Amino acid sequence: MRLADAGDRVMGKLVAAYGPEGALGQVRRGCLDPVFVEELAAVKGRPLDVRRLLEAWRARLPATDPIADLTEGERLGARLIVPGDLEWPTQLDDLGSERPLGLWLHGDADLRFSCLRSVAVVGSRAATPYGAHVAAEFGAGLSEAGWTVISGGAYGVDAAAHRGALAGVAQTIAVLACGTDIAYPAANQDLFAAIRSRGVVVSECPLGVRPTRLRFLVRNRVIAALSRGTVVVEAALRSGALNTAGHAVTLRRHLAAVPGPVTSENSVGCHRLIRRSEAVCVTSAREVIELVGAIGDDLAPEPRGPVLPRDALDDETRRVLEAVPARAGSGPATIAVAAGVDLLTALSSLGALAAAGFVERADQGWRLRRPK
Amino acid sequence: MRLADAGDRVMGKLVAAYGPEGALGQVRRGCLDPVFVEELAAVKGRPLDVRRLLEAWRARLPATDPIADLTEGERLGARLIVPGDLEWPTQLDDLGSERPLGLWLHGDADLRFSCLRSVAVVGSRAATPYGAHVAAEFGAGLSEAGWTVISGGAYGVDAAAHRGALAGVAQTIAVLACGTDIAYPAANQDLFAAIRSRGVVVSECPLGVRPTRLRFLVRNRVIAALSRGTVVVEAALRSGALNTAGHAVTLRRHLAAVPGPVTSENSVGCHRLIRRSEAVCVTSAREVIELVGAIGDDLAPEPRGPVLPRDALDDETRRVLEAVPARAGSGPATIAVAAGVDLLTALSSLGALAAAGFVERADQGWRLRRPK
Numbered sequence: 001m002r003l004a005d006a007g008d009r010v011m012g013k014l015v016a017a018y019g020p021e022g023a024l025g026q027v028r029r030g031c032l033d034p035v036f037v038e039e040l041a042a043v044k045g046r047p048l049d050v051r052r053l054l055e056a057w058r059a060r061l062p063a064t065d066p067i068a069d070l071t072e073g074e075r076l077g078a079r080l081i082v083p084g085d086l087e088w089p090t091q092l093d094d095l096g097s098e099r100p101l102g103l104w105l106h107g108d109a110d111l112r113f114s115c116l117r118s119v120a121v122v123g124s125r126a127a128t129p130y131g132a133h134v135a136a137e138f139g140a141g142l143s144e145a146g147w148t149v150i151s152g153g154a155y156g157v158d159a160a161a162h163r164g165a166l167a168g169v170a171q172t173i174a175v176l177a178c179g180t181d182i183a184y185p186a187a188n189q190d191l192f193a194a195i196r197s198r199g200v201v202v203s204e205c206p207l208g209v210r211p212t213r214l215r216f217l218v219r220n221r222v223i224a225a226l227s228r229g230t231v232v233v234e235a236a237l238r239s240g241a242l243n244t245a246g247h248a249v250t251l252r253r254h255l256a257a258v259p260g261p262v263t264s265e266n267s268v269g270c271h272r273l274i275r276r277s278e279a280v281c282v283t284s285a286r287e288v289i290e291l292v293g294a295i296g297d298d299l300a301p302e303p304r305g306p307v308l309p310r311d312a313l314d315d316e317t318r319r320v321l322e323a324v325p326a327r328a329g330s331g332p333a334t335i336a337v338a339a340g341v342d343l344l345t346a347l348s349s350l351g352a353l354a355a356a357g358f359v360e361r362a363d364q365g366w367r368l369r370r371p372k
Numbered sequence: 373m374r375l376a377d378a379g380d381r382v383m384g385k386l387v388a389a390y391g392p393e394g395a396l397g398q399v400r401r402g403c404l405d406p407v408f409v410e411e412l413a414a415v416k417g418r419p420l421d422v423r424r425l426l427e428a429w430r431a432r433l434p435a436t437d438p439i440a441d442l443t444e445g446e447r448l449g450a451r452l453i454v455p456g457d458l459e460w461p462t463q464l465d466d467l468g469s470e471r472p473l474g475l476w477l478h479g480d481a482d483l484r485f486s487c488l489r490s491v492a493v494v495g496s497r498a499a500t501p502y503g504a505h506v507a508a509e510f511g512a513g514l515s516e517a518g519w520t521v522i523s524g525g526a527y528g529v530d531a532a533a534h535r536g537a538l539a540g541v542a543q544t545i546a547v548l549a550c551g552t553d554i555a556y557p558a559a560n561q562d563l564f565a566a567i568r569s570r571g572v573v574v575s576e577c578p579l580g581v582r583p584t585r586l587r588f589l590v591r592n593r594v595i596a597a598l599s600r601g602t603v604v605v606e607a608a609l610r611s612g613a614l615n616t617a618g619h620a621v622t623l624r625r626h627l628a629a630v631p632g633p634v635t636s637e638n639s640v641g642c643h644r645l646i647r648r649s650e651a652v653c654v655t656s657a658r659e660v661i662e663l664v665g666a667i668g669d670d671l672a673p674e675p676r677g678p679v680l681p682r683d684a685l686d687d688e689t690r691r692v693l694e695a696v697p698a699r700a701g702s703g704p705a706t707i708a709v710a711a712g713v714d715l716l717t718a719l720s721s722l723g724a725l726a727a728a729g730f731v732e733r734a735d736q737g738w739r740l741r742r743p744k
Contacts, residue, residue: 130633130635133635134634134635258634259631259632259634259639259643259646259653260631260632260633260634261502261632261633262506262630262631262632262655262656263502263505263506267631268655271631271653271655274631274646274653275652275653275654275655275659280647281631281643281646281647281653282647283634283640283643283647284634287647
C-alpha cells in the first residue's frame with residue numbers, strides 16, 4: 001500500500017492478477033510479467049510506460065515495511081483490512097481496478113456491518129450556517145433511524161453531519177484522505193476521537209501519510225462506494241462534493257441533493273444535480289431513508305451474535321479464535337503467538353471473527369463476544 | 373356575467389350551446405331547454421336540479437343590466453372582451469366549459485398579444501423576504517427578456533413579481549378576483565395604476581364585485597390558462613399557489629418551482645412539486661425562459677402594425693373602423709353612433725381592431741394607429 005498511490009489502477013490490476021505478494025515481488029525484481037503488460041496495453045489501446053511505473057514504485061521500496069506498519073498500527077490501535085476479510089465491505093468491489101488494496105480502520109465499530117445501512121452525507125467545507133444546520137439535522141435523523149453516516153473529516157458539512165450522527169444512536173464513519181493517525185484538520189481532533197469510540201475512522205492511506213488535493217479526490221470514490229447512497233447538502237459549482245456525487249452515479253448508488261436558497265452560491269451545485277435529474281431532491285432525513293431504503297430494507301438485520309457456525313471457519317481462523325481470551329483482552333501479537341500464526345494472519349482473522357460476531361474489541365485488545 | 377358566478381360550468385355550457393343572449397333568454401323565461409337539461413344530466417350521471425339553478429340565477433336578474441355595465445366600464449376606462457373578439461386569448465378555450473364568459477380589462481396593453489409570451493409567477497401572500505426577493509428578480513428577468521409576467525394582485529410574491537416586471541420592458545398582467553375597479557388589497561392601489569399603464573388588469577368579475585375565497589380559487593384557473601407556464605416562487609403546503617400549479621398541470625402548461633431553504637415552511641410546497649416531478653426546479657428567470665420557450669419560440673413576433681388586411685374584416689367591424697378618428701380619440705358610444713351599430717358591437721369590434729393593430733387607445737377613447 002505504500003508503493004502505489006491510492007486509486008492507482010495499474011497497481012490495482014497487478015494485485016488483482018498476482019495478489020499483493022506477487023505484485024510486490026515483481027516490483028522488487030524490477031520486472032513486470034510481460035503477459036500482464038501486453039494485456040493492459042491492449043485494453044488501454046496504448047503501450048504502458050513500464051519503466052516509469054516501476055521507477056516510481058521502486059523509489060518507495062525502502063520506505064515499504066508492511067510488518068513495521070502493522071506493528072505501528074497495533075500500537076496506535078488501528079487495524080488493516082484487505083479484500084477477503086470478513087470485515088471487508090464487498091460493495092467496494094464495484095470500484096473494479098480502483099478498489100482500495102486495503103483499508104486502515106481505527107474505531108470500535110465493524111466497518112462492514114456499519115455500512116450495510118449507510119448514507120454518505122457530503123458537502124462544502126465552507127458551509128453556510130444553513131448548510132451546517134441541515135447537515136447536522138440529516139446526520140441526527142439518519143442516526144436516530146439506525147442509519148450509519150459516512151462522510152469525510154473536513155470542516156463544514158462533514159463535521160456537522162458527524163456531530164449530528166453522534167447525537168443519534170447509529171455509527172458514524174469518517175473516511176480520511178490521510179493516515180488514520182493524522183488529525184486533519186487538527187481542530188477536528190476531538191471529533192475524530194468521538195467517531196473512533198462510536199464508529200470508525202477509515203483510510204486507504206498508510207499511517208503517517210499527509211493529505212493532498214489528489215488524495216481527497218481519490219478518497220471520494222471510497223465514500224461513494226461504501227454507502228447505499230450519497231446526499232449532497234451544499235455544493236458550489238466547483239465543490240469536491242460534486243466529485244463524490246459523480247462517483248455515486250457511476251457506481252449506480254442513490255444520489256440525493258438538498259435544495260437551498262437560489263441566491264446562495266453554495267446551493268448551485270445541488271440545484272444543478274436536481275435540474276439534471278441526476279439527484280433526487282430531498283428535504284429531510286426521512287426522505288433520504290425513503291430513497292435509499294426503497295430496495296433491500298430487510299437486507300441488514302442487526303447482528304446479535306455469531307452469524308456463521310464455528311464449523312464453517314477455516315483451520316487458521318479457528319486456531320486464532322481459540323487463542324482469544326474470554327474476558328480481559330489480548331493484543332493481536334499475543335494472540336498470533338498463542339495461535340501459532342503470523343501477525344498479518346492474526347489481524348485478518350480477528351477482523352473476520354469480529355465481523356462474524358465471535359470476538360469483539362476490548363480496552364486492551366480482543367476478547368470473545370458474549371451472546372446477547 | 374352577473375347572473376352566474378365565475379367558473380359556473382352549467383352556465384358555461386348553456387352559453388356555449390345557445391350564446392349569451394339565448395342563455396339569458398332562457399333564464400328570463402325561467403325555463404331551460406329540456407334537451408339541454410337531459411344531455412347534461414346524462415353527462416353528469418345524475419339529474420340536474422334545474423329549479424335551484426334557475427332560482428339562483430333569477431335572483432340576480434334585477435341587478436343584471438349589461439348596457440349599464442358597459443357604460444360604467446367605459447366611464448371608468450375598462451373594456452369587456454368576449455370569446456371571438458380579436459383581443460380574446462384563445463388559449464382560454466383549454467378551460468372547456470369553465471372558460472370565462474367574458475373578461476373585463478383595464479389597461480393599455482393588448483391582452484392577447486401580451487399573453488403570447490407570458491409566464492405566471494405565483495406564490496405566497498405571506499412571502500418571506502427571500503420569496504419576495506426571488507419573485508422580483510424573476511419578474512425583472514422575464515420582463516427584460518421580453519416575457520410578460522402574469523400574477524394576481526396580492527401582497528407578497530404577486531406584488532413583488534409585478535414590481536420586478538415593471539422594472540423591465542415587457543407588460544405585466546394582474547388577474548384579480550374582484551372587479552377591475554376594486555383595489556384589493558387597498559395598499560396595492562398604486563401598483564394597480566402602474567400595471568394599467570404598462571400592462572392590463574384583468575377580471576372575469578363584473579365591476580363592483582368584491583373578492584371572496586372561492587373567487588380567488590376560480591381566478592387561479594385563468595392565470596394558469598393565460599400563460600405558457602407557471603412558476604411557483606414560494607408556497608406553503610396549503611397555499612393557493614399550489615391550486616394554480618394544479619391548473620397548470622391539468623391544462624398541460626409548463627410548471628416550474630423555485631427551491632428554497634428546507635427549513636422554510638414557505639418552500640415546502642415548491643419542494644413537494646419538484647420531488648413529485650410535477651414541477652421543474654428553476655433557479656433563475658433564464659431557466660424559466662429555457663423551459664417555456666422550448667417550443668414555439670418564434671410563435672410571437674411583436675406586432676408592428678395591422679396583422680390582418682382591411683379587406684378581411686367583416687362589414688360591421690369595417691364600419692366601426694371607419695368611424696374611428698385619426699388623431700384625437702373618440703369614446704365607444706360616439707363611435708357606435710357614427711358607425712350605426714349598438715354599443716356592445718362597437719366595443720367588441722374596437723377590441724378586435726386594437727388586437728389586429730388598426731386602432732389604439734388614446735387618452736379620450738380610441739384613434740387610428742399609425743403604422744410604425
